[in-house]
Amino acid sequence: MLRWARAWGLPLGGRGPSRPSFSRVPVATSSGGGGGGAEPRPLPLSYTLLDGEAGSPALVFLHGLCGCRNNFSSIAKAVAQQTGRKVLTVDARNHGDSPHSPDMSYEAMSQDLQDLLPQLGLVPCVLVGHSMGGKTAMLLALQRPDLVDRLIAVDISPARTTSISDFPSYLAAMRSLDIPDELPRSRARKLADEQLSPVIQDIVTRQFLLTNLVEVDGRFVWRVNLDALAQHMQEILAFPPRQESYPGPTLFLLGGNSQYVHPSHHPEIRRLFPRAQMQTVLNAGHWVHADRPQDFIAAIRGFLA
Template sequence: MPSCVELYCLDSGADDGGELPLVIIHGLLGSADNWRSHIRTWRKKRRVVAVDLRNHGRSPHAEGMDYAAMSDDVLALLDTLGIKRAHVLGHSMGGKVAMSLARLSPGRVASLLVADIAPVAYQHGHDDIFAAMREVQNGRPTDRREADALLARHIDSRAVRLFLATNLQRGDGELTLRVGLDQIIAGYPAIIAPPAGEVAFDGPCLVLRGADSPYVQDDMLPTLREVLPRARVITLKDAGHWLHADQPDAFHQAVEAFIAAHPG
């Protein structure tokens, strides 16, 4: 098994109120930065730690994107931060990391919150996105306008292009990708696979899905309940896969209410 990667994180700092921390795990090609607005709200009540997974954000690049390895990375970070138990929230790919962590180390998870992903194998669906990222990698744009034009060769959606552009960083007069694109593409079969672990997580669990998203369909719910038997499923109206961005208030309220009901 690959050695653990020392992950970067946004940490709101220790909380003296006695509340368990909330750990946030982003999705594919996302980062902790995507959650800053939510962190500002949640940190009023508890310590919040948002991680950058391997090959994402400011974390190092490394081979291997399987869920056991990424779960181990997060656990190593929690050990470093002195967090023995926490509420764990994961979106999309990060939701599978969170499920893996809960199944492999259930004692560390007070409650599990999964945003718009099911514990199933998905079909390939990111070819256009990877092609767009390659365009930027090879095109060496000097500003974000050039980068957007390169992304637009494969991605029509302005919103998706803006999301992908969060992975750009400036260096030596040009914009480069901060993600480990080669490692992510090589590890993609593991990313679309089910989460790690052989047993169910029988702790409290909330699954939030977007009404306009195809990621958690009704025919997936039997499998979901085999893995997460105590899961409560809530569907957010007028929300797609990025439901925390589409309906931030409803998302925030659902998370707050669930954690309040299951303080750990």
């Protein structure tokens, strides 16, 4: 029967002579300490680091909800090759190979990075965050501007996100899957797709979510922590209220076909990020980097110039 899992290692390839570094994959769960106003306890995130010159700030890519660092693997390799910079891709807590925790707040996700980035000697860095990862990046820049050289928020704003209000029903559908043990992987994925399709009708969204279905010891499990995501969904859709602003250069990179960032969000963007500029990638939806990868890379390089 289907279960959801804690953390599973999925190998990634290198980029030629420059070998990527891999974190150890933690298997034990670790609880956050975000209650009672205490600072959340950071978790040892799983990551891939592509080597590059030490003279320029590294780029750090943060994925969105139900994603993982693999979402940026080809982008990261291309950016590392084209810019010569170090490039880090990270699995957020409760995602990918990173450990699970009942705490899924943006404060906790920011704290994870505040712990990891100095350990790797990657501060100040250029943060590139998509969707949920973009909100994490924005909060980190607001809390610790000394760690962030510049910021790129991909198709997200520091406002409540309404366009993904279907995600609670998606998570419920994922939790209700019934996949027999020892089923061949191809049949298991087909069965999972059939069971999800009545609720998640868009095939691209289903295929994206099904990247989280993995086989471990003959059993099919979710590597995302569905319990924590479901419990904190309203918190993930929102953004923590902040009074301070981030003084560094900021780019809001939007998909031309996406409705995630509304004009009504612009005043809050300007208040929190006074040096913000906006750029739209034509013919791209919410997953800008997947829809128009070359335009996405070009926008990043233009912002760095």
